[in-house]
Amino acid sequence: MCFACGDEQANGLHLRVFAAEGVAVTAQFEVAAAHQGAPGLIHGGLLTLAFDEVMGSLQWMMRIPAVTGRLETDFLRPIPLGRTVHFAARCRGVHGRKLYHCAEGRLDGPDGEPVARASALFVEVRLDHFAKHGRAEEVQAVLDNPGDHRTLRAFEVNP
Numbered sequence: 174m175c176f177a178c179g180d181e182q183a184n185g186l187h188l189r190v191f192a193a194e195g196v197a198v199t200a201q202f203e204v205a206a207a208h209q210g211a212p213g214l215i216h217g218g219l220l221t222l223a224f225d226e227v228m229g230s231l232q233w234m235m236r237i238p239a240v241t242g243r244l245e246t247d248f249l250r251p252i253p254l255g256r257t258v259h260f261a262a263r264c265r266g267v268h269g270r271k272l273y274h275c276a277e278g279r280l281d282g283p284d285g286e287p288v289a290r291a292s293a294l295f296v297e298v299r300l301d302h303f304a305k306h307g308r309a310e311e312v313q314a315v316l317d318n319p320g321d322h323r324t325l326r327a328f329e330v331n332p
């Protein structure tokens with residue numbers, strides 16, 4: 174039940190991620206009232222969360238389990254509630270266990286005004302990273318129904 178992409182999260186971001194050309198994805202995020210920071214504006218931390226999720230999705234395409242080691246966001250323009258942020262993210266390169274990603278967000282359309290940029294270092298981990306560090310009941314739920322999790326993370330191509 175991921176806060177960024179899970180349907181069951183009432184106030185979550187409900188992000189949908191799509192495969193793009195090359196090692197790249199796109200996604201959209203409708204900024205709801207629950208995502209407010211300053212009056213009428215998105216909370217910057219939630220925008221960073223969206224970048225984390227979108228760039229993190231690249232690992233499913235690359236089939237490399239990885240976690241966020243470092244994430245930097247440039248907030249270029251204020252983003253009002255009720256608008257949609259369109260994201261595009263891609264892998265810039267891989268060095269050993271380190272995956273270097275970058276992303277940008279544009280307002281109301283893929284060619285809209287650029288409102289934010291981010292770059293991140295993800296670090297490849299063994300799958301037992303999640304089993305070892307996660308709370309037992311959630312880990313067990315995934316182990317009991319691995320197919321559900323895989324389906325959730327499948328990409329829609331040319332929807």
Ligand SMILES: CCCCCCCC(=O)SCCNC(=O)CCNC(=O)[C@H](O)C(C)(C)COP(=O)(O)OP(=O)(O)OC[C@H]1O[C@@H](n2cnc3c(N)ncnc32)[C@H](O)[C@@H]1OP(=O)(O)O
Binds near residue numbers: 243270296
């Ligand atoms: C679809 C799914 C979407 C998911 C999106 C959300 C993803 C997330 O938010 S994951 C949750 C947040 N992240 C975490 O919890 C990670 C917590 N941190 C860790 O577990 C560890 O620090 C971990 C795994 C990143 C690295 O630890 P470890 O495996 O011991 O590797 P370590 O040897 O320290 O580092 C490996 C390399 O990465 C580099 N590195 C690690 N962290 C950083 C960092 N913060 N900045 C720069 N470089 C770093 C190291 O310098 C090293 O480089 P080199 O190979 O050149 O020596």
